[in-house]
Amino acid sequence: MDLCRTHAETLDAEDPLAAFRARFAGAGEDGLLYLDGNSLGRMPRETPAALARVVEDEWARGLVGSWASWIGAATRLGDRLAAGVLGAGPGEVLVGDSTSVNLYKLLVAGVDARPGRDVLVCCADDFPTDRYIVAGVAAARGMTVREVPADIDEGLDADVLAAALDERVAVVVLSAVAYRSGALADIAALTRAARDVGALVLWDLSHAAGAVPVDLAAAGADLAVGCTYKYLGGGPGAPAFLYVRRELQERLRQPIWGWFGQRDQFAMGPEYDPVPGVERFGVGTPPVLAMAAVEVGAGLVAEAGIGRLAAKGRALGQLTVALADAWLAPHGVALASPRDPARRGSHVTLAHPQAWQLTQALVDRGVVPDFRTPDRVRLGPAPLYTRFVDVWDAMDRFRAVLAEGAHERYPTERARVT
Amino acid sequence: MDLCRTHAETLDAEDPLAAFRARFAGAGEDGLLYLDGNSLGRMPRETPAALARVVEDEWARGLVGSWASWIGAATRLGDRLAAGVLGAGPGEVLVGDSTSVNLYKLLVAGVDARPGRDVLVCCADDFPTDRYIVAGVAAARGMTVREVPADIDEGLDADVLAAALDERVAVVVLSAVAYRSGALADIAALTRAARDVGALVLWDLSHAAGAVPVDLAAAGADLAVGCTYKYLGGGPGAPAFLYVRRELQERLRQPIWGWFGQRDQFAMGPEYDPVPGVERFGVGTPPVLAMAAVEVGAGLVAEAGIGRLAAKGRALGQLTVALADAWLAPHGVALASPRDPARRGSHVTLAHPQAWQLTQALVDRGVVPDFRTPDRVRLGPAPLYTRFVDVWDAMDRFRAVLAEGAHERYPTERARVT
Numbered sequence: 001m002d003l004c005r006t007h008a009e010t011l012d013a014e015d016p017l018a019a020f021r022a023r024f025a026g027a028g029e030d031g032l033l034y035l036d037g038n039s040l041g042r043m044p045r046e047t048p049a050a051l052a053r054v055v056e057d058e059w060a061r062g063l064v065g066s067w068a069s070w071i072g073a074a075t076r077l078g079d080r081l082a083a084g085v086l087g088a089g090p091g092e093v094l095v096g097d098s099t100s101v102n103l104y105k106l107l108v109a110g111v112d113a114r115p116g117r118d119v120l121v122c123c124a125d126d127f128p129t130d131r132y133i134v135a136g137v138a139a140a141r142g143m144t145v146r147e148v149p150a151d152i153d154e155g156l157d158a159d160v161l162a163a164a165l166d167e168r169v170a171v172v173v174l175s176a177v178a179y180r181s182g183a184l185a186d187i188a189a190l191t192r193a194a195r196d197v198g199a200l201v202l203w204d205l206s207h208a209a210g211a212v213p214v215d216l217a218a219a220g221a222d223l224a225v226g227c228t229y230k231y232l233g234g235g236p237g238a239p240a241f242l243y244v245r246r247e248l249q250e251r252l253r254q255p256i257w258g259w260f261g262q263r264d265q266f267a268m269g270p271e272y273d274p275v276p277g278v279e280r281f282g283v284g285t286p287p288v289l290a291m292a293a294v295e296v297g298a299g300l301v302a303e304a305g306i307g308r309l310a311a312k313g314r315a316l317g318q319l320t321v322a323l324a325d326a327w328l329a330p331h332g333v334a335l336a337s338p339r340d341p342a343r344r345g346s347h348v349t350l351a352h353p354q355a356w357q358l359t360q361a362l363v364d365r366g367v368v369p370d371f372r373t374p375d376r377v378r379l380g381p382a383p384l385y386t387r388f389v390d391v392w393d394a395m396d397r398f399r400a401v402l403a404e405g406a407h408e409r410y411p412t413e414r415a416r417v418t
Numbered sequence: 419m420d421l422c423r424t425h426a427e428t429l430d431a432e433d434p435l436a437a438f439r440a441r442f443a444g445a446g447e448d449g450l451l452y453l454d455g456n457s458l459g460r461m462p463r464e465t466p467a468a469l470a471r472v473v474e475d476e477w478a479r480g481l482v483g484s485w486a487s488w489i490g491a492a493t494r495l496g497d498r499l500a501a502g503v504l505g506a507g508p509g510e511v512l513v514g515d516s517t518s519v520n521l522y523k524l525l526v527a528g529v530d531a532r533p534g535r536d537v538l539v540c541c542a543d544d545f546p547t548d549r550y551i552v553a554g555v556a557a558a559r560g561m562t563v564r565e566v567p568a569d570i571d572e573g574l575d576a577d578v579l580a581a582a583l584d585e586r587v588a589v590v591v592l593s594a595v596a597y598r599s600g601a602l603a604d605i606a607a608l609t610r611a612a613r614d615v616g617a618l619v620l621w622d623l624s625h626a627a628g629a630v631p632v633d634l635a636a637a638g639a640d641l642a643v644g645c646t647y648k649y650l651g652g653g654p655g656a657p658a659f660l661y662v663r664r665e666l667q668e669r670l671r672q673p674i675w676g677w678f679g680q681r682d683q684f685a686m687g688p689e690y691d692p693v694p695g696v697e698r699f700g701v702g703t704p705p706v707l708a709m710a711a712v713e714v715g716a717g718l719v720a721e722a723g724i725g726r727l728a729a730k731g732r733a734l735g736q737l738t739v740a741l742a743d744a745w746l747a748p749h750g751v752a753l754a755s756p757r758d759p760a761r762r763g764s765h766v767t768l769a770h771p772q773a774w775q776l777t778q779a780l781v782d783r784g785v786v787p788d789f790r791t792p793d794r795v796r797l798g799p800a801p802l803y804t805r806f807v808d809v810w811d812a813m814d815r816f817r818a819v820l821a822e823g824a825h826e827r828y829p830t831e832r833a834r835v836t
Contacts, residue, residue, distance in 0.1 A: 025478035036482050043478035051469050051707070059653055060443035060461035063786065064454050070654055098702025100676035101519055124688075129677035129702065132690035136675030229703070235477055236488055236706035257554030258518035259547035266832070268791050270542075272550035284516025284547065285647070288654035290708045293473070368481065373686050414684070 001322040005396075008319065008388035017304055017312055020384045024233075027385040033367045033394040037382025038207060038347045041233040047296045054292040074260075074286040075279060077295055081241055084302025085232070086205070086224070087215030092246055094278045095228070095294065096260075096286045099206055099240040100129045102225040103173070105254040105281060106242060107137050110171040110200045110223060113252055117170035117199070118143045121161075125150040127179040130204055134173050143170070153336045153351075155183020155343070162193050169199040171223075176208035177345030180372050182317075182337045184212060184345050188219035195220075206230060209241075210301040211346035211383075212310045222248055231309075231346065231382060233297025239287045242278075250276050258283030304384060312383035313346035316391055320348040320379055323395035328352075331402035336376055347380035354407055356414050358398075361407035367394045371414070419740040423814075426737065426806035435722055435730055438802045442651075445803040451785045451812040455800025456625060456765045459651040464714045472710040492678075492704040493697060495713055499659055502720025503650070504623070504642070505633030510664055512696045513646070513712065514678075514704045517624055517658040518547045520643040521591070523672040523699060524660060525555050528589040528618045528641060531670055535588035535617070536561050539579075543568040545597040548622055552591050561588070571754045571769075573601020573761070580611050587617040589641075594626035595763030598790050600735075600755045602630060602763050606637035613638075624648060627659075628719040629764035629801075630728045640666055649727075649764065649800060651715025657705045660696075668694050676701030722802060730801035731764035734809055738766040738797055741813035746770075749820035754794055765798035772825055774832050776816075779825035785812045789832070 001007075012018060021027045024042040027034075034042060058066040078093035086093060097105075111120070122134045124147040131147070138145045148164045150156040155178050165172070172194045176185050187203060194201045203224040208214050210231030216224060224243040228234035244252060257272045259265050260282040274280035301309065318341050324333060328350065336351040338344050352358055352375060359371040370378040381391055401407050419425075430436060439445050442460040445452075452460060476484040496511035504511060515523075529538070540552045542565040549565070556563045566582045568574040573596050583590070590612045594603050605621060612619045621642040626632050628649030634642060642661040646652035662670060675690045677683050678700040692698035719727065736759050742751060746768065754769040756762050770776055770793060777789040788796040799809055819825050 025474070026481075030479065032481070034481060040477075040482045040485075042481070043473060048470055048473055051473065052466055055461060055466055055469065055653065055711075056443070059458075061448065063444075063450070063452060063460070064458045064788070065781075065786075066654070067458075097515070097519065098676070100678075100702035101515065101674060104674045104676075104701075127677075128680065128683070128686045129675075131688075132675040132677060132680065135690050136673055140673055227703075235473065236484070237703045237709075238707070239705070240702070255554055255558055256519060256522045257547075257550040258516070258522075259545075259550060260518075262546065262550065265546070266791070268546045270549075272553050283522075284518035284658070285645070285655045287657070287705060287708055289469070289656070289711060290705055291655075293707060363483075368483075370482070373684070 001318065003323060003326055005389065005392050008392040011315065011388040015312065017308055017383060020300065020304055021387065023300065024385040031366055033390050035379045035381055035394055036368045036370045037386065038230050038378065038380030039370050040236060041230055041297060041382060042385055043235065044233050044296045044300055047235065047293050050292045050296045051289065054289055070288050073288060073291055074282060077291055078241060078278065080302065081298055085209055085298060085306060086243060087213065087217050088243055089217060089246060091277050093241055093243045094281055095241045095291055096239050096282055099225050099227045100133055102240050102242040103130060103133045103202065103204065104137065105256060106202050106223045106225060106244065107133060107171055107173065108255040109252040110202060111137065111141060114170035114200065117168055119146055119168040119170065121146045121148060121164050121169055121172040123148050123150050123156050123174060125152050125178065125180060126175055127204065130173055130175065153181050154338050155181055156185060158186065158189060158193065161190060165194060165197045165199060167197050169197060172199055172201045173204065174201060175204040176214060177212060179207050180376060181349050182345045182347040184343050187214065187221055191219055191221050207345055210309065211313055213306050216243055221245065228294045228298065232294065232301055234294035238294050239290050242281055244278055244281060249278060249280065254281050256283045260284055260286065300384060309383040314341040316381040316383065316386060316388065317341055317344055317346065317348050319388055319391050320395065323392065324350055327395060327399035328402060346383065347378050350377045350379065351375050352377065357407040357410040357412060358401060360410040361401045362398060365397045365401065367397050421741060421744055423807060423810050426810040429733065429806040433730065435726055435801060438718065438722055439805065441718060442803040449784055451808050453797045453799055453812055454786045454788045455804065456648050456796065456798030457788050458654060459648055459715060459800060460803055461653065462651050462714045462718055465653065465711050468710045468714045469707065472707055488706050491706060491709055492700060495709055496659060496696065498720065499716055503627055503716060503724060504661060505631065505635050506661055507635060507664060509695050511659055511661045512699055513659045513709055514657050514700055517643050517645045518551055520658050520660040521548060521551045521620065521622065522555065523674060524620050524641045524643060524662065525551060525589055525591065526673040527670040528620060529555065529559060532588035532618065535586055537564055537586040537588065539564045539566060539582050539587055539590040541566050541568050541574050541592060543570050543596065543598060544593055545622065548591055548593065571599050572756050573599055574603060576604065576607060576611065579608060583612060583615045583617060585615050587615060590617055590619045591622065592619060593622040594632060595630060597625050598794060599767050600763045600765040602761050605632065605639055609637055609639050625763055628727065629731055631724050634661055639663065646712045646716065650712065650719055652712035656712050657708050660699055662696055662699060667696060667698065672699050674701045678702060678704065718802060727801040732759040734799040734801065734804060734806065735759055735762055735764065735766050737806055737809050738813065741810065742768055745813060745817040746820060764801065765796050768795045768797065769793050770795065775825040775828040775830060776819060778828040779819045780816060783815045783819065785815050
């Protein structure tokens with residue numbers, strides 16, 4: 001690959017998504033090389049107006065009357081995500097609660113749908129909340145957890161997973177894109193492998209939604225959850241989504257019997273009687289204000305098209321890897337993501353023993369990566385607003401930090417937040 | 419009581435909280451007699467600016483760096499609610515999730531803290547989500563639910579509750595202010611009664627918070643949850659709060675083991691190890707945008723002072739009851755709330771066989787009450803922005819509707835929303 005900056009400029013000039021950059025606040029103005037769109041996406045410029053509309057028109061003026069529209073907001077937004085981002089059908093996706101709460105609801109529903117089975121499977125290198133939720137459900141239900149080892153660089157191997165599957169397994173919890181390495185799982189193949197032993201797979205799409213094509217229908221996926229504040233641009237703490245394949249919905253019942261899952265909810269009847277559709281996986285009053293922000297961000301992803309986003313994401317990743325090989329490897333930085341771009345999501349992870357010090361030095365030079373324990377620097381260019389020259393400039397500063405040893409003067413220990 | 423409009427005008431002239439009205443959008447401008455502040459409070463005028471600040475300054479400009487502040491937002495806001503609204507101490511209240519999810523978490527935590535007990539108690543006339551959550555936990559745990567009958571007008575009788583309590587009871591779920599009648603429970607007395615048999619009480623404060631003094635510390639309350647979109651003005655679907663008495667926190671463990679309950683969460687360690695404090699009852703990423711709106715609304719309540727708000731709420735209620743007696747009772751409208759203002763929250767409920775038709779007719783005349791099945795009209799003046807003349811005018815229109823029979827031409831059946 002041509003490693004000159006002019007090559008990156010050429011890629012930008014040919015980028016069919018280049019115009020989207022202007023639709024995000026700060027991009028091109030704040031001077032930041034923001035490579036943390038996989039943690040918290042930048043704010044779409046339309047978001048403040050969308051929030052003002054929901055608060056000033058719908059809430060302040062419409063008052064309780066606006067519930068006539070809000071009552072369907074969680075499924076309307078779910079349908080948009082289904083069609084534009086997730087490859088699911090209408091009535092299969094619901095927005096609300098956090099990823100963790102949704103994971104809990106669907107995990108318990110899945111366990112209850114597989115009576116007599118006493119094993120949960122998850123990946124030892126999966127995101128903490130996924131592993132903790134699995135552990136909590138297993139503890140409550142007297143089940144055993146099989147933690148499948150994953151290569152922390154290359155991700156989960158299908159054969160390794162297969163070895164953990166048998167007819168004791170009720171539910172398998174997996175991430176479509178590994179939070180640490182960015183390794184991309186084959187949703188269809190792993191879902192089939194689990195189904196062969198009668199188990200359900202509950203997919204966490206947090207690092208995949210908006211970054212790679214996730215065709216839940218084609219993959220025959222049963223259950224999924226995911227967050228909306230990364231590539232989907234919903235803002236800090238934005239509500240999550242959940243997906244349940246239509247044919248499964250009536251057979252599943254989630255454990256938190258809230259009134260937003262209730263049939264004819266305003267009859268306020270004596271018994272819990274969940275609606276047949278995906279709303280049965282809802283619980284409390286949906287987060288109306290926060291959903292307005294998700295709608296904007298998810299709308300931009302759908303408008304750009306997940307195919308084009310994923311293609312640009314791969315290209316950004318390839319440039320990152322090529323520059324890391326050429327400039328950073330001589331300083332002891334190793335690639336900690338799959339080398340094959342077809343096996344990666346949209347972020348690239350690098351390993352170095354002084355990763356935390358490097359992260360701090362990069363931030364001080366206007367590059368925003370993401371540190372992950374113990375020794376990883378994640379670089380998450382977001383195809384909607386990250387340019388190829390941004391990646392080039394970031395890697396150029398990265399090599400300068402290493403060459404100068406500028407990171408050495410930063411603290412080696414990260415302050416504990418709690 | 420003097421029933422002339424001039425008397426209502428005098429009460430407004432003497433109202434120490436009168437200036438707060440101007441701080442809510444629409445109040446005095448939209449011509450609405452909005453008596454549904456107990457369902458969805460009006461929007462504080464400061465809310466759009468607060469939201470703009472969090473999205474444009476903190477999100478768009480601060481990006482992930484803002485997590486240094488956001489990480490503590492759920493407990494900071496919780497501490498403000500604790501001090502200004504709930505009579506609790508610092509580190510006892512956490513904001514996040516929905517009321518229903520919080521109820522579930524604390525209910526399961528309570529059940530686990532009372533091993534060997536197999537009964538849950540709730541009130542047969544409690545809000546649906548409370549009853550359904552109790553039913554769901556009982557079903558999952560093989561427990562029995564004792565639904566204590568309540569007089570739907572007068573609320574729960576302490577002796578009736580006492581009769582349902584014995585050493586089989588793990589947790590009692592009760593509302594501090596009944597959603598239908600507005601009946602006010604004696605938190606301290608009922609908590610003691612449950613404690614006498616070794617049971618915990620989990621209080622739902624949704625209709626109480628911001629309307630009546632809720633002194634959780636003085637009452638010795640163990641567990642509570644509540645919503646912030648009614649009197650606390652947090653907006654549609656605003657995140658809820660939960661309270662756990664400090665001495666209980668380390669002994670309780672909630673069932674949804676999310677990463678925001680984890681000690682040193684960014685170490686992303688292998689095992690779930692909850693923090694000692696109230697954060698252990700958190701789950702996923704806190705709803706940062708939505709919390710900014712709660713902060714504004716709850717701030718106004720704290721500024722006005724719960725004592726003054728409750729006093730005005732009682733006075734508004736007394737005027738409502740006096741006018742209902744004089745003007746509506748002759749048309750067959752009956753009071754369906756406790757007559758004693760000391761036994762009521764801030765809303766007054768009326769019963770009439772054509773309640774749904776009356777509600778529709780009132781809305782068409784600019785009065786916004788709230789219909790509740792089967793035959794109730796709730797009138798929820800909000801002491802922060804409802805004037806005494808608003809109540810007078812609303813009741814005047816109410817009697818005109820009845821006198822003219824204007825409600826007769828409206829549908830008798832409410833459309834099913836789902």
